[in-house]
Amino acid sequence: MDLNLLKTFGEVAAPAGLAIGAFLYIARGLIAKNIFPILTKEQAYKIVFALAFMAWTTALAGIVSWTYVTIHTPSKQEMSSEAKVLWEKNWLTVNDPRPYMGSSEGYAATNRERLLDLLKALELSSAPSLDNAREQLVSDIEKAPGRPEDTTYNMVISAEIEAKLQSLKRSIRDQALSAGATLGNSR
Numbered sequence: 573m574d575l576n577l578l579k580t581f582g583e584v585a586a587p588a589g590l591a592i593g594a595f596l597y598i599a600r601g602l603i604a605k606n607i608f609p610i611l612t613k614e615q616a617y618k619i620v621f622a623l624a625f626m627a628w629t630t631a632l633a634g635i636v637s638w639t640y641v642t643i644h645t646p647s648k649q650e651m652s653s654e655a656k657v658l659w660e661k662n663w664l665t666v667n668d669p670r671p672y673m674g675s676s677e678g679y680a681a682t683n684r685e686r687l688l689d690l691l692k693a694l695e696l697s698s699a700p701s702l703d704n705a706r707e708q709l710v711s712d713i714e715k716a717p718g719r720p721e722d723t724t725y726n727m728v729i730s731a732e733i734e735a736k737l738q739s740l741k742r743s744i745r746d747q748a749l750s751a752g753a754t755l756g757n758s759r
Contacts, residue, residue, distance in 0.1 A: 595630040659748035665693050666741050673725045681725035709736045
């Protein structure tokens with residue numbers, strides 16, 4: 573018996589298949605030795621009984637482990653439903669209107685605190701690369717030049733910050749769509 577058969581057992585029946593495949597691999601070697609003609613009937617009976625008992629025990633252990641895994645693992649539908657809700661929420665959050673002002677002097681401004689609150693409200697722990705991008709964007713926003721004379725539009729938005737913000741929005745949109753979310757606002 574080659575290991576491909578063991579792999580097939582594992583793919584078809586998961587833990588139970590692996591258990592039965594491993595048992596068959598071991599038992600086959602014992603039976604292949606062709607020792608039964610030299611054994612007494614009682615010895616042969618004990619070996620066959622032991623093999624049958626081990627097969628039953630192995631199958632039972634496999635069934636128990638499969639049952640445990642099935643009961644304690646959330647279904648794909650539950651996981652996808654949770655992911656869908658999470659990414660829809662992130663999409664709505666990142667598209668929440670924020671104060672924005674374009675200037676004839678060539679700069680754009682927004683409210684720093686409002687933008688930081690919006691970014692910090694995102695739940696991105698399931699996507700480490702997006703979480704890192706958000707943290708970098710937060711850092712950049714905290715260092716961005718301010719406009720102390722205006723309490724509403726108190727931060728200048730550089731082209732780099734705007735590009736990072738748009739990139740984060742696109743990534744969140746893509747995650748939401750791949751989770752099956754229906755996006756009413758797909759800017």
